[in-house]
Amino acid sequence: MFDLSGVSEPAATPLDARAIDTFRAQLSAALESPSGLDDGGRVDAIRGLEALACVVTAAQAHLSVELDTSRREERAAKGVPAAQLGRGVGQEVAHARRESPHRGQRHLGLARIATTELPSTWRAWRAGRITEWQATLIARETACLSREDRLAVDTAVAGDPARLERMGLRELVGELQSEANHLDPASVVARRRRAETDRHVTLRPAPDTMTWLTALLPVKDGVAAYAALTRSADSARAGGDRRGKGQVMADALVGRVVEGDTTTAGHQRVSLNLVMTDHDLFGAGDQPAYVDGYGPVPSELAREIVAGACTRKEELWLRRLYCHPRTGELVAADSRSRLFPRSLARFIRLRDRVCRTPWCDAPVRHLDHPVPRADDGPTSEVNGQGLCEACNYAKEAPGWWARPSPGTDGHEIETTLPTGHRYRSRPPPIVATVRRTPIRIDFVLAT
Known part of the structure; x- marks a missing residue:
């Protein structure tokens, strides 16, 4: 049964692993049986646990700042260059939080900013009124401001914790941007210009052997590119193309990038690294293959890729690789x-x-x-x-x-x-079975 009788009476709890593990074990044990609460009590308990989750991330931020300060003081005493004093601390935080180093570094950066430059936000966060993501949005939208203006926006937006708690994410971002633009419009313009230098393209695996190809572009370029693809889709469908609008747009994007603009001289060469066993390549098995930069793909799709490459007369290279007899590495x-x-x-x-x-x-x-x-x-x-x-x-x-x-x-x-x-x-097994010889297949697409 959940017992929340002590929630309204805060008591000092030591931030050491033993005390935290004890509380975690007690809460975990409460989940082994029905709560015994009515529906109103269940909603109240969910709200209380949500606030607790917010306080937990604030406690992690507090300890992360202490760790960072300790590391910097220790290394400064040893004469480590100033630029290297904080190196690796974000990775230590990430290891403790069981997340990627990028996320650990982002959490540490937010913790430093919130505890030193955003006092109202920090009070709301450690009181459990806002989430770590909401605190991140406040830090992000005020990053272009001077310390004094940042404090002013923090006070204006987060000074009333009850009002802040009621804000949706879009409302919060809109108010932050409005306050920042009112205080220092020049810095907002400068931030926009700097943001344009961060344009990039990323590739991430999607379900069902698909991928998300994402481009971060300046608004004029992104809108123009989308409009051009939309025109291609509308024209094709008007001409009787049975593909859906999204399909035509996706195909047009790939065609223009991979095959190249007809006004561009020369040829483009694109390599695709595919790893699969000889057993699966020739149709006798069904173990997943591996595409470099994507991940596992069904053997049927891998064979289709190979057959398509042969049909299109692309350059095809085969290289034998060898696996560990037990692990498949x-x-x-x-x-x-x-x-x-x-x-x-x-x-x-x-x-x-x-x-x-x-x-x-x-x-x-x-x-x-x-x-x-x-x-x-x-x-x-x-x-x-x-x-x-x-x-x-x-x-x-x-x-x-x-x-x-x-x-x-x-x-x-x-x-x-x-x-x-x-x-x-350890590296992941390259194939599920280790009794076959894996073959790496390189495609060079020349257009």
Whole structure:
């Protein structure tokens, strides 16, 4: 049964792991039996738990700032350059929160801003009136302002916590933007111009072997591109095309990007790396294949891709790869060179797929020597791992330590954080079965 009788009487609870684990265990045990509440009590309990969840994230922010301050003071005393004092702290926070380093760094940045520059927001957050995301929106929309103007907006928007709690997200953002534009319109314009330099394109897996290809563009470019695709769809459908409007727009986008504009001279070359077993390639199996940059795909789709490439007379390259007999991980040979050779680098990227840091699904950007070359670490698949840029820089901070972990069950890296916490990472099996020889198929699309 839920007992919320003490909620209205705050009591000091020590922020140590033992006390927190005790409370968590008590709350978890309460879920093993019916609550015994009426419907009104259930709604009140849900509201109370939501407020508790907000306070929990505020407590994490409080401790994250303390950790960051401690790390910076410790490193400053050792003479570490100022620019490197906070390196790796966001990754430690991410490890504790079981999330990607990017999210951990974002949480730490928000915690520093909220506790030092947004006092009204911080009071509402730690009281459980707003979520971490609402606090993030306030910090984001005031980032372009001076410290004084930021404080003024914080007071105007978050000074009344009851009113702030009633705001929807769109209403909150609108009021923040209005206050910011009123106080410092020039900074809002400058922020817009800086934002245009952040334009980029991303690719993420979607369900059912689809992908989300997303472009962040200035408003004029985004609207113009969408209008051009819409015109193509309307024209095609007016001419009797039976495809849906969205289908025509998607096909037109791919056609213009992959096949290229007819006014552009030369040819475009696009490589697609597909890994599957010979058993599945020739139709005798049904284990998933792997497409570099996307992930697992059904073997039927992989065979369709290969057959389509042969039909279109594209350049086709086959390379044999070898799996560990038990784990299914890819294995390869050593190299003595300083930089990872292209073939070995390609192999490590295919083996690790994404950054090896737990909960970090970022693409591999850096090929790292766990045992540094300065310590005579070899350039090999054993002493190599794929990391994103942020994680590779983080492990260079004082107190971080990484080494290949000895064993016979494939590739494993053990990383030790400055606090002494450890984690081990392994690459995912490249194929579900290890009794077949995986083949890497490279397509070079020449148009």
